Amino acid sequence: MSAVVAEHDHDHHDHGPAGGIKRWIVTTNHKDIGTLYLVFALAMFFVGGAMAMVIRAELFEPGMQFVQPQFFNSMTTMHALVMVFGAVMPAFVGLANWMIPMMIGAPDMALPRLNNMSFWMLVAGISLLASTLVMEGGAPASGWTLYPPLVLQTGKALPFAIFSVHLLGISSIMGAINIIATVFNMRAPAMTLMKMPLFVWTWLITAFLLIAIMPVFAGAVTMLLTDKFFETSFFDAAGGGDPVLYQHIFWFFGHPEVYVMILPTFGVASTIIPVFARKPLFGYSSMVYATASIAFLSFIVWAHHMFLVGMPMAGELYFMYATMLIAIPTGVKVFNWTATMWKGSLTFETPMLFSIAFVVLFTMGGFTGLMMAIAPADFQYHDTYFIVAHFHYTLVPASIFILMAAGYFWLPKWTGHMYNEKIGKLHFWLSAVSVNILFFPQHFLGLAGMPRRIPDYAVQFADWNMISSIGGFIFGASQLLFLYIVVDTIKGGTGEKVTDEVWEDASKHGLEWTLPSPPPYHTFTTPPTAIPTEHF
Amino acid sequence: MSTHNSYYIPNKATWPIVGTVGLFCLLAGFANYLNGSAIGVTWMILGLGVFVIMLAGWFTLQAIESESGMYNTQVGISYRMGMMWFIFSEIMFFAVFFGTLWYTRNLSVPWLGGEGTNAATREFLWPTFDAIWPTNGPAHLGGKIVDGKSTGEFETMHAWGIPFLNTLILLTSGVTCTWAHHGLLAKNRDQLIKGLIATVVLGFLFVSFQAFEYHEAYTEMGLTLGSGIYGSTFFMLTGFHGLHVCIGAIILSVVLFRSWKGHFQPENHFAFEAAAWYWHFVDVVWLGLFIFVYIM
Ligand code: HEM
Numbered sequence: 001m002s003a004v005v006a007e008h009d010h011d012h013h014d015h016g017p018a019g020g021i022k023r024w025i026v027t028t029n030h031k032d033i034g035t036l037y038l039v040f041a042l043a044m045f046f047v048g049g050a051m052a053m054v055i056r057a058e059l060f061e062p063g064m065q066f067v068q069p070q071f072f073n074s075m076t077t078m079h080a081l082v083m084v085f086g087a088v089m090p091a092f093v094g095l096a097n098w099m100i101p102m103m104i105g106a107p108d109m110a111l112p113r114l115n116n117m118s119f120w121m122l123v124a125g126i127s128l129l130a131s132t133l134v135m136e137g138g139a140p141a142s143g144w145t146l147y148p149p150l151v152l153q154t155g156k157a158l159p160f161a162i163f164s165v166h167l168l169g170i171s172s173i174m175g176a177i178n179i180i181a182t183v184f185n186m187r188a189p190a191m192t193l194m195k196m197p198l199f200v201w202t203w204l205i206t207a208f209l210l211i212a213i214m215p216v217f218a219g220a221v222t223m224l225l226t227d228k229f230f231e232t233s234f235f236d237a238a239g240g241g242d243p244v245l246y247q248h249i250f251w252f253f254g255h256p257e258v259y260v261m262i263l264p265t266f267g268v269a270s271t272i273i274p275v276f277a278r279k280p281l282f283g284y285s286s287m288v289y290a291t292a293s294i295a296f297l298s299f300i301v302w303a304h305h306m307f308l309v310g311m312p313m314a315g316e317l318y319f320m321y322a323t324m325l326i327a328i329p330t331g332v333k334v335f336n337w338t339a340t341m342w343k344g345s346l347t348f349e350t351p352m353l354f355s356i357a358f359v360v361l362f363t364m365g366g367f368t369g370l371m372m373a374i375a376p377a378d379f380q381y382h383d384t385y386f387i388v389a390h391f392h393y394t395l396v397p398a399s400i401f402i403l404m405a406a407g408y409f410w411l412p413k414w415t416g417h418m419y420n421e422k423i424g425k426l427h428f429w430l431s432a433v434s435v436n437i438l439f440f441p442q443h444f445l446g447l448a449g450m451p452r453r454i455p456d457y458a459v460q461f462a463d464w465n466m467i468s469s470i471g472g473f474i475f476g477a478s479q480l481l482f483l484y485i486v487v488d489t490i491k492g493g494t495g496e497k498v499t500d501e502v503w504e505d506a507s508k509h510g511l512e513w514t515l516p517s518p519p520p521y522h523t524f525t526t527p528p529t530a531i532p533t534e535h536f
Numbered sequence: 537m538s539t540h541n542s543y544y545i546p547n548k549a550t551w552p553i554v555g556t557v558g559l560f561c562l563l564a565g566f567a568n569y570l571n572g573s574a575i576g577v578t579w580m581i582l583g584l585g586v587f588v589i590m591l592a593g594w595f596t597l598q599a600i601e602s603e604s605g606m607y608n609t610q611v612g613i614s615y616r617m618g619m620m621w622f623i624f625s626e627i628m629f630f631a632v633f634f635g636t637l638w639y640t641r642n643l644s645v646p647w648l649g650g651e652g653t654n655a656a657t658r659e660f661l662w663p664t665f666d667a668i669w670p671t672n673g674p675a676h677l678g679g680k681i682v683d684g685k686s687t688g689e690f691e692t693m694h695a696w697g698i699p700f701l702n703t704l705i706l707l708t709s710g711v712t713c714t715w716a717h718h719g720l721l722a723k724n725r726d727q728l729i730k731g732l733i734a735t736v737v738l739g740f741l742f743v744s745f746q747a748f749e750y751h752e753a754y755t756e757m758g759l760t761l762g763s764g765i766y767g768s769t770f771f772m773l774t775g776f777h778g779l780h781v782c783i784g785a786i787i788l789s790v791v792l793f794r795s796w797k798g799h800f801q802p803e804n805h806f807a808f809e810a811a812a813w814y815w816h817f818v819d820v821v822w823l824g825l826f827i828f829v830y831i832m
């Protein structure tokens with residue numbers, strides 16, 4: 001079998017992995033690399049989570065209790081950077097690596113060596129970033145947006161943080177190129193574009209976004225570097241530059257970047273919900289077009305993050321209306337998931353529970369986004385806890401919940417073992433309740449005027465902050481259950497031997513369920529001819 | 537996609553991790569150097585060395601595999617897609633600096649000078665500033681040094697001197713590159729090699745002229761990275777472009793070496809194509825520079 005694929009290999013005795021630790025360093029296999037990404041992302045999820053716990057501990061009561069203000073600001077900055085670049089993005093790349101070849105009937109990713117390098121560049125970039133925590137002057141404390149002139153006051157950490165962005169950018173671009181080449185060039189002949197599972201579609205579009213925006217971020221931080229060390233004045237009015245220019249460039253990257261984290265989320269949700277509703281997706285092609293329009297719109301709305309910098313009136317109005325447009329394709333998606341569940345024979349296994357919570361809670365985040373899109377209203381919300389609540393609703397009970405759902409959904413396929421459903425459900429309910437205790441009160445705090453990124457606050461904010469912190473601690477602790485379940489499942493789980501399709505009739509929905517559980521090291525050595533049709 | 541069954545999947549890869557370690561050392565060293573640490577440069581050199589070894593090793597491996605016929609058409613398509621999207625990412629990188637030039641020149645500098653609703657900005661911040669491009673800003677940063685003090689005065693580069701010559705050089709090199717490609721397709725190895733030699737020579741000639749121009753700018757014209765937003769955008773755009781010309785010329789040199797070794801067939805010459813695409817991309821960026829930085 002694998003002789004066909006590996007016919008040119010030099011090591012004829014061995015078509016499987018290399019032994020020991022070396023296997024993981026030199027591997028070119030999409031499943032190995034996917035596993036590396038996922039394990040790394042999970043580790044960073046806990047590192048970033050620990051930083052969030054520091055933040056919530058400090059904010060538990062008014063006054064300064066545990067940390068210095070400078071360190072507090074480092075924590076908000078590093079929490080965001082680690083979660084975005086170390087946890088959520090790599091987790092989705094890990095899923096892409098594991099699932100895309102299996103979903104499109106390919107033997108592996110198109111550019112396996114590049115794939116390996118993209119993972120190690122990620123590790124190099126995050127290492128450089130993490131090293132700033134122990135440097136003179138502390139880790140960057142300017143917020144993840146790295147706005148000048150504030151960020152230029154960073155101590156020794158500044159060039160390290162900047163180069164880490166370069167490395168992370170290289171990693172993302174390599175990963176994205178690989179995904180595009182794989183999707184366009186490696187599909188089984190019968191897998192036409194409009195038959196592809198939505199996870200593949202959303203990742204294809206995300207990959208375009210990544211290639212377009214990561215160089216932009218790299219360019220922005222390069223200008224920070226030259227402003228600090230090489231006398232340029234890009235962001236300095238004395239030399240004719242403008243600090244607001246940085247914000248424009250950053251958000252030209254930054255807004256599509258938030259969609260990099262949400263589009264694959266949409267893809268996974270669109271994969272899971274039909275399986276547990278035992279129905280095809282309500283509108284496959286509308287989902288594809290909605291994804292493409294969201295991606296397009298994401299490039300022309302960036303200055304909704306800058307309503308207060310003093311843009312000309314025309315700019316305020318344009319960015320307000322353009323931003324509101326995004327609600328249309330987003331609504332198409334939400335109605336789609338809802339209509340898929342309508343009159344379905346629903347069952348509520350853990351992946352489905354997380355997916356339903358995603359639909360409901362993501363919609364909340366979308367609504368607050370729409371509120372902030374109204375420029376005059378945003379004058380009140382901007383830089384308060386309201387926006388913190390907004391983006392945490394779009395990221396935690398959306399992206400993170402769907403990553404959890406994906407874990408429960410595919411772990412049995414990856415390992416051949418079933419996870420413990422009881423503990424899974426416990427994990428879900430603890431997370432779903434605590435995430436609302438954690439973030440819902442932050443809406444009130446923001447509307448009442450509590451600014452973001454401060455270690456201390458006026459006493460009238462005390463109650464909701466304490467409640468939010470309690471929610472935070474419960475949420476943080478509950479995630480240890482997930483770690484336990486993952487380890488337990490890899491070790492054998494419930495002991496029940498899972499079938500190839502794992503979930504009832506799943507093989508009608510996607511090619512991955514026609515493979516054995518766990519699947520062979522090289523996925524499809526001959527392209528499959530029959531394409532499951534339930535998903536479109 | 538009929539060739540699916542023999543898609544080449546390498547079993548192990550050691551060069552990626554070597555390259556990552558090299559780049560990591562290079563950048564960590566550079567950061568240390570910028571922070572004024574003495575060991576920074578050592579790490580930079582070490583990292584660069586490892587990185588160059590990786591490039592040599594990886595590309596040799598690819599060349600050997602390609603020449604021994606391990607890549608079928610489908611593998612070739614993957615490589616071509618990879619190169620195309622890599623170039624697209626480079627375009628976006630340059631777009632940032634072109635965008636910066638546009639924004640400062642047409643928006644933020646006029647605003648500093650009081651345009652539109654910004655009369656108060658000028659009044660309270662820099663009442664004496666006249667927003668005329670080219671500018672080194674209201675503080676007149678940098679500029680010619682007279683008696684050890686900077687005067688805040690600088691000159692800009694004339695478009696129709698060396699820059700125009702460089703435009704002709706690059707355009708010609710685009711033609712010679714295509715001529716070499718025709719030679720390759722017609723199995724005329726002599727034409728292929730001659731065309732490539734001409735392209736590489738023209739490339740390095742371009743870089744030499746540019747180095748000369750930079751020297752003039754720094755020593756005679758008071759035009760430096762430190763001379764305000766004009767100097768910043770000028771050197772950022774032309775500097776990154778020059779760097780890309782160097783990289784392109786080095787890639788073409790490798791292709792030249794391989795052509796001389798007898799590599800590449802009319803139906804199998806991805807490396808040549810990738811290098812040529814890259815070269816044309818660098819060409820087009822230059823045309824943008826010539827128009828927006830030098831002429832306008
Ligand atoms: C219906 C769609 C959405 C709309 C209309 C929207 C609108 C907005 C607006 C206007 C802001 C700026 C608020 C301010 O600074 O005053 C904002 C901030 C933000 N949004 Fe959204 N948003 C939407 C969806 C999303 C999604 C899906 C994500 C992520 C997955 C997201 C992540 C963020 C983040 C991270 C910020 C804060 C960035 C920062 O300042 O640090 N948003 N959003």
Ligand SMILES: [Cu+2]
Nearest residue numbers: 255302304305
């Ligand atoms: Cu946005």
